[in-house]
Amino acid sequence: MRILPKHTQRAAIAALGGATLLTLSLLVFIIVFVLEKGLPVLSLRFLFTNPQDMGRAGGIFPTLVGSVVLPLLAVAIATPLGVGTAVYLTEYTRESRLTRVIRFGTDCLAGIPSIIFGLFGFIFFVTTLRMGWSIISGGLTLAFMILPTIIRTTEEAVRAVPRAYREVSYSLGATRWQTVRRVILPNALPGIVTGVMLGVGRSIGETAAVIFTAGSSLRLPSSVFDSTRTMAVHFYILAREGISTENAYGTAAALVIAVLSVNLIAYWLMNRVMARRS
Amino acid sequence: MTNKIDIRDLDLFYGKFHALKDVSMAVRQNGITALIGPSGCGKSTLLRCLNRMNDLIPGCRVSGSVALDGRNIYAPDAEVASLRKRVGMVFQRPNPFPLSVRDNVVYGLKVAGSHDRRQLAETAERSLRGAWLWDQVKDKLDAPALGLPLDQQQRLCVARLLAVQPEVILMDEPCSALDPIATMKIEELMLELKRDYTIAIVTHNMQQAARVSDFSGYMLLGEMVEFGETNQVFTRPADKRTEDYITGRYG
Ligand SMILES: Nc1ncnc2c1ncn2[C@@H]1O[C@H](COP(=O)(O)OP(=O)(O)O)[C@@H](O)[C@H]1O
Numbered sequence A: 001m002r003i004l005p006k007h008t009q010r011a012a013i014a015a016l017g018g019a020t021l022l023t024l025s026l027l028v029f030i031i032v033f034v035l036e037k038g039l040p041v042l043s044l045r046f047l048f049t050n051p052q053d054m055g056r057a058g059g060i061f062p063t064l065v066g067s068v069v070l071p072l073l074a075v076a077i078a079t080p081l082g083v084g085t086a087v088y089l090t091e092y093t094r095e096s097r098l099t100r101v102i103r104f105g106t107d108c109l110a111g112i113p114s115i116i117f118g119l120f121g122f123i124f125f126v127t128t129l130r131m132g133w134s135i136i137s138g139g140l141t142l143a144f145m146i147l148p149t150i151i152r153t154t155e156e157a158v159r160a161v162p163r164a165y166r167e168v169s170y171s172l173g174a175t176r177w178q179t180v181r182r183v184i185l186p187n188a189l190p191g192i193v194t195g196v197m198l199g200v201g202r203s204i205g206e207t208a209a210v211i212f213t214a215g216s217s218l219r220l221p222s223s224v225f226d227s228t229r230t231m232a233v234h235f236y237i238l239a240r241e242g243i244s245t246e247n248a249y250g251t252a253a254a255l256v257i258a259v260l261s262v263n264l265i266a267y268w269l270m271n272r273v274m275a276r277r278s
Numbered sequence B: 001m002t003n004k005i006d007i008r009d010l011d012l013f014y015g016k017f018h019a020l021k022d023v024s025m026a027v028r029q030n031g032i033t034a035l036i037g038p039s040g041c042g043k044s045t046l047l048r049c050l051n052r053m054n055d056l057i058p059g060c061r062v063s064g065s066v067a068l069d070g071r072n073i074y075a076p077d078a079e080v081a082s083l084r085k086r087v088g089m090v091f092q093r094p095n096p097f098p099l100s101v102r103d104n105v106v107y108g109l110k111v112a113g114s115h116d117r118r119q120l121a122e123t124a125e126r127s128l129r130g131a132w133l134w135d136q137v138k139d140k141l142d143a144p145a146l147g148l149p150l151d152q153q154q155r156l157c158v159a160r161l162l163a164v165q166p167e168v169i170l171m172d173e174p175c176s177a178l179d180p181i182a183t184m185k186i187e188e189l190m191l192e193l194k195r196d197y198t199i200a201i202v203t204h205n206m207q208q209a210a211r212v213s214d215f216s217g218y219m220l221l222g223e224m225v226e227f228g229e230t231n232q233v234f235t236r237p238a239d240k241r242t243e244d245y246i247t248g249r250y251g
């Protein structure tokens, strides 16, 4: 017996719509759950005062600083490296066995659990290079962790720039670098920013790799060679060691709001850039 | 009249595929030279040899010579970027950058290192006038180029090219995305432009070739079957295959 297209069509709508609905409600549920528990604790005072007694009392100011500084450093290191690599692979080399190997390598790198990056960072930056548990060790480690994502998204974005733009640019006498700078990068910007924001998001939420490399000091860092604790690590330690469930949720709420705002700001920036360009 | 471009024994391979076979022809200074022939016969390929756009295609090999003012552009010491400033191209589909009208026109000047605002503005105006677009866009130089109607976009592409003051303009089916009235305008523009420039055009439209060109080449399967004065090619073709094509018996 043949099922009528009309029915399969309806079933498809129901299945796909249902999947979307389930995803959305899970997302909303998580956010509402965290905010409901955490918002009562969250206040400007909580954000901007130092913790006392391991975080049992007081605020989370040093971890807020850690959560701003570490991802910023990671992105500042990874973006030029990643964008440079991606542009080199797509615009300066012909597709060959080597580029395929490199691409396969970055894809593998993207799938490696963060704790392995943490271990690598610990052995290489913290111990071998004697940087100690520090913001710089953590930033470098996170940079390596998010590098594959930035390379991949940038590559996709660069590839999506219409061939016609390149041809016109070259036909007007532009060099390869001029074409990259004036045509390809501006047109690939939305994709690049997406990759960078994904990197920021992953860095803000990371715990394992950070504990291994940046440590978990609750003191306010005064240089990149000081250890620091991020909000995510703070939450982990508070919850894991049963120090304060209340403050753990307060921290979690701050973390969720931070991630949401990063995404919103990125979205807003994107729209402004796009509106200006077309 | 002298030859601006001399093509001698040109062969081109895309990998193993022999796309141009021993092609020889000339592009007359201040004339319009048309390439006609069925789709896939190598017209675009030949045109793109004239400013080395095929260099961008992996696996593409060229042998033979293309002399611009007597100097082989495929010589080892030839400079591609400066060649492309002398021999510019208008593409099949209007392809302005997603930038403002002004930024489109001055693109070539900027990559050539010119940043003087007054000079850029003057060149922009002169080029837009040259492409018969000034009156339509003078009040919206900062508007997005992609918002213009297609035929204005194509003339913007011409203006963008005129701005770098090329000597030769290559046009690859420049009217195929345009309606008949817009096509007429571009054809008139070409006739005007040939006073100052040398033009080579690919077209699948034989009437167009007959209307605007001084010389025509008929290509088939990568070969230049016949090349000569347009008038002669269209009225007294020397080759049977040309005659079949012209009279519509090709196929
Ligand atoms: N980049 C390319 N790689 C391989 N073959 C190509 C490429 N471009 C064109 N060709 C082939 O070369 C031949 C000539 O193409 P083209 O010059 O575009 O023809 P026309 O412009 O006359 O329609 C066609 O058979 C086409 O399939």
Ligand SMILES: [Mg+2]
Pocket: B043, B044, B045, B202
């Ligand atoms: Mg063609």
